[in-house]
Amino acid sequence: xxxxxxxxSYSYLPETFSIYLPTFYDKTLLTMKIKILIIFxxxxxxxxxxxxxxxxxxxxxxxxGKISVSVLLENSDLLYAVALxxxxxxxxxxxxxxxxxxLQDQTFFKNLVYVGQSDLQVFEESYEMKxxxxxxxxxxxxxxxxxxxNELGGKxxxxxxxxxxxxxxxxVVRNExxxxxxxxxxxxxxxxxxxxxVWVQAYDEVTKWSPGYETxxxxxxxxxxxxxxxxxxxxxxxxxxxxxWCLISESDLRDNFCAMHxxxxxxxxxxxxxxxxPEEAYxxxxxxxxxxxxxxxxxxxxxxxANNPGGILENNLVFHLASPELQGNFDWVKPGRASWSWxxxxxxxxxxxxxxxxxxxxxxxxxxxxxxxxxxNTIDPMEIEALIRYAKKLNIDLWFWYNSGGPHNTVEEAPxxxxxxxEDRRQEMKKLQSLGxxxxxxxxxxxxxxxxxxxxxxxxxxxxxxxxxxxxHGCTLPRGWERTYPHLVTSEAVKGAECYSFNDHYPENAVWxxxxxxxxxxxxxxxxxxxxxxxxxxxxxxxTLGHELALSVVFETGLLHFADKPESYLTQNxxxxxxxxxxxxxxxxxxxxxxxxxxxxxxxxxxGNTWYLGGINGTENSLALKLDLSFINTxxxxxxxxxxxxxxxxxxxxxxxxxxxxxxxxxxxxxFVALID
Numbered sequence: 001x002x003x004x005x006x007x008x009s010y011s012y013l014p015e016t017f018s019i020y021l022p023t024f025y026d027k028t029l030l031t032m033k034i035k036i037l038i039i040f041x042x043x044x045x046x047x048x049x050x051x052x053x054x055x056x057x058x059x060x061x062x063x064x065g066k067i068s069v070s071v072l073l074e075n076s077d078l079l080y081a082v083a084l085x086x087x088x089x090x091x092x093x094x095x096x097x098x099x100x101x102x103l104q105d106q107t108f109f110k111n112l113v114y115v116g117q118s119d120l121q122v123f124e125e126s127y128e129m130k131x132x133x134x135x136x137x138x139x140x141x142x143x144x145x146x147x148x149x150n151e152l153g154g155k156x157x158x159x160x161x162x163x164x165x166x167x168x169x170x171x172v173v174r175n176e177x178x179x180x181x182x183x184x185x186x187x188x189x190x191x192x193x194x195x196x197x198v199w200v201q202a203y204d205e206v207t208k209w210s211p212g213y214e215t216x217x218x219x220x221x222x223x224x225x226x227x228x229x230x231x232x233x234x235x236x237x238x239x240x241x242x243x244x245w246c247l248i249s250e251s252d253l254r255d256n257f258c259a260m261h262x263x264x265x266x267x268x269x270x271x272x273x274x275x276x277x278p279e280e281a282y283x284x285x286x287x288x289x290x291x292x293x294x295x296x297x298x299x300x301x302x303x304x305x306a307n308n309p310g311g312i313l314e315n316n317l318v319f320h321l322a323s324p325e326l327q328g329n330f331d332w333v334k335p336g337r338a339s340w341s342w343x344x345x346x347x348x349x350x351x352x353x354x355x356x357x358x359x360x361x362x363x364x365x366x367x368x369x370x371x372x373x374x375x376x377n378t379i380d381p382m383e384i385e386a387l388i389r390y391a392k393k394l395n396i397d398l399w400f401w402y403n404s405g406g407p408h409n410t411v412e413e414a415p416x417x418x419x420x421x422x423e424d425r426r427q428e429m430k431k432l433q434s435l436g437x438x439x440x441x442x443x444x445x446x447x448x449x450x451x452x453x454x455x456x457x458x459x460x461x462x463x464x465x466x467x468x469x470x471x472x473h474g475c476t477l478p479r480g481w482e483r484t485y486p487h488l489v490t491s492e493a494v495k496g497a498e499c500y501s502f503n504d505h506y507p508e509n510a511v512w513x514x515x516x517x518x519x520x521x522x523x524x525x526x527x528x529x530x531x532x533x534x535x536x537x538x539x540x541x542x543x544t545l546g547h548e549l550a551l552s553v554v555f556e557t558g559l560l561h562f563a564d565k566p567e568s569y570l571t572q573n574x575x576x577x578x579x580x581x582x583x584x585x586x587x588x589x590x591x592x593x594x595x596x597x598x599x600x601x602x603x604x605x606x607x608g609n610t611w612y613l614g615g616i617n618g619t620e621n622s623l624a625l626k627l628d629l630s631f632i633n634t635x636x637x638x639x640x641x642x643x644x645x646x647x648x649x650x651x652x653x654x655x656x657x658x659x660x661x662x663x664x665x666x667x668x669x670x671x672f673v674a675l676i677d
Contacts, residue, residue, distance in 0.1 A: 131558030259448035310592025322480025336368030439469035478525025489558030515618035547671035553614025
């Protein structure tokens with residue numbers, strides 16, 4: 001549902017407007033009224049003649065009045081700034097930062113003049129999602145558009161939205177002549193307070209296997225730190241200053257644009273936009289996005305704002321800003337849990353006997369799905385059909401893995417060359433639908449260029465037609481697509497549990513890295529980390545069993561792949577098996593209880609009347625916590641699963657009542673889960 005609370009007509013150059021210079025801009029609070037007399041017949045030549053323009057500044061406030069965006073022209077440079085007013089104190093969030101773009105034949109960041117604006121409107125919008133932190137969402141925001149003109153007469157529109165949870169802006173270029181437009185650069189910047197601490201990951205170096213948003217998050221580094229490589233920093237960027245928390249990312253990336261990231265250097269903590277790396281996709285496609293359409297709507301630049309890290313963890317601004325759900329009936333989309341053979345046995349997906357063991361595991365654990373991973377096509381087709389029949393007999397539905405290439409990657413894992421061209425893709429999807437397959441895991445995209453972004457959208461549109469759910473791997477960061485395409489139930493874009501096979505430093509780093517992900521990557525969309533690895537792979541884990549079990553709650557995904565082998569799960573005691581058997585993947589509500597990125601996190605997720613709690617310790621020391629559970633009915637019965645003191649197994653306690661204050665001590669790298677209903 002989308003309804004304007006206040007709606008009025010478009011207007012140009014209102015006779016009276018207010019100028020507000022926040023404390024961080026002019027050191028004083030100043031409000032002025034300026035009367036402008038406009039002679040309609042004279043305004044166009046006045047602007048074009050280069051005569052001095054009256055000062056320009058506009059302010060937009062969030063519906064609750066706490067967040068304010070200022071848009072201003074200073075010496076013909078276009079800038080914006082963001083402030084938060086709370087308890088009579090105004091604090092700087094984004095200092096005056098550049099706006100604007102450069103096209104191949106004209107620029108929109110220097111020598112601009114203001115030519116008009118829309119009226120301020122306040123909207124309330126409700127929508128539901130198949131996945132995410134909560135299914136039912138309500139978004140209220142203030143919106144206003146500002147129009148600017150460059151020296152050549154070209155016009156740029158900038159649309160701002162201000163929510164109680166943050167700020168977003170996007171550019172729109174009208175192209176009525178439908179000529180070729182190409183973006184040379186985007187000048188948008190995010191100047192954050194220099195004393196901020198930052199959590200951000202480096203954009204991947206381009207290799208055969210990357211980029212895929214699979215580097216470690218830097219843990220609270222100083223604002224303005226340079227990225228380790230020329231590729232720069234990736235979205236999202238989390239920072240904290242003066243007890244204010246912000247997460248910067250993108251949303252509503254359409255097939256007419258590329259995904260972007262941030263430049264390597266951020267002088268004076270000014271982070272600026274960077275296009276995909278030219279060598280991505282083997283330099284097959286242009287780095288610069290382009291269009292011939294009559295309207296070029298670019299992605300939202302998103303700034304989430306909160307008074308504590310939990311306000312970021314719970315934030316759904318990425319989805320508020322995404323395009324509404326694709327038309328059609330999506331009742332067939334069924335998020336769920338899956339067994340997965342590849343993590344514990346990389347060769348298993350070439351062997352139908354091995355795969356049957358994991359189908360059996362899904363049946364015993366009451367999970368909905370089992371994933372058949374890479375190179376399954378090496379199995380005899382008759383055996384594959386028999387495997388599908390076997391799974392159906394046990395009421396287990398199957399997902400199948402595919403390589404996204406195409407010429408944009410050279411990864412040999414197969415099937416490949418089935419998802420690149422529309423005709424091949426649609427033929428394959430039609431066959432899979434006829435076999436009763438429910439979803440596809442599509443891997444190895446390795447680029448954020450426009451042509452690859454277009455491929456994501458085409459896959460999702462075709463999959464919707466053939467009623468196939470999608471899980472993207474080796475992919476870009478989610479940018480709100482889960483709202484637009486409800487059958488996109490999860491994506492990777494994370495350094496996850498597969499790294500126990502490949503990275504000797506991963507076990508020690510995963511301990512703290514896992515506590516950053518709920519405040520960064522997982523805020524932007526469901527995350528296929530493939531958690532709950534009780535056994536060891538090539539490199540032995542440092543996390544406890546309690547930590548691993550807690551990841552099934554702490555991490556949110558619409559397809560929860562339990563990564564370990566059957567004996568790792570089926571040998572656990574009854575309560576642990578029951579917990580893993582019943583854990584939901586869709587949630588009515590998510591609440592932050594305690595935590596700090598890089599240290600620990602405890603959160604609660606509600607399904608119906610049942611609360612699931614999960615907490616992990618990201619430090620080398622024991623952690624004593626006092627957790628406020630007053631939001632839960634204290635007459636409820638509860639079960640708490642923690643680590644034994646020697647970390648050799650689980651301790652389980654059950655009670656008929658749960659106190660509004662839960663005191664619990666987590667082992668180093670430890671964790672716990674609780675079930676309250």
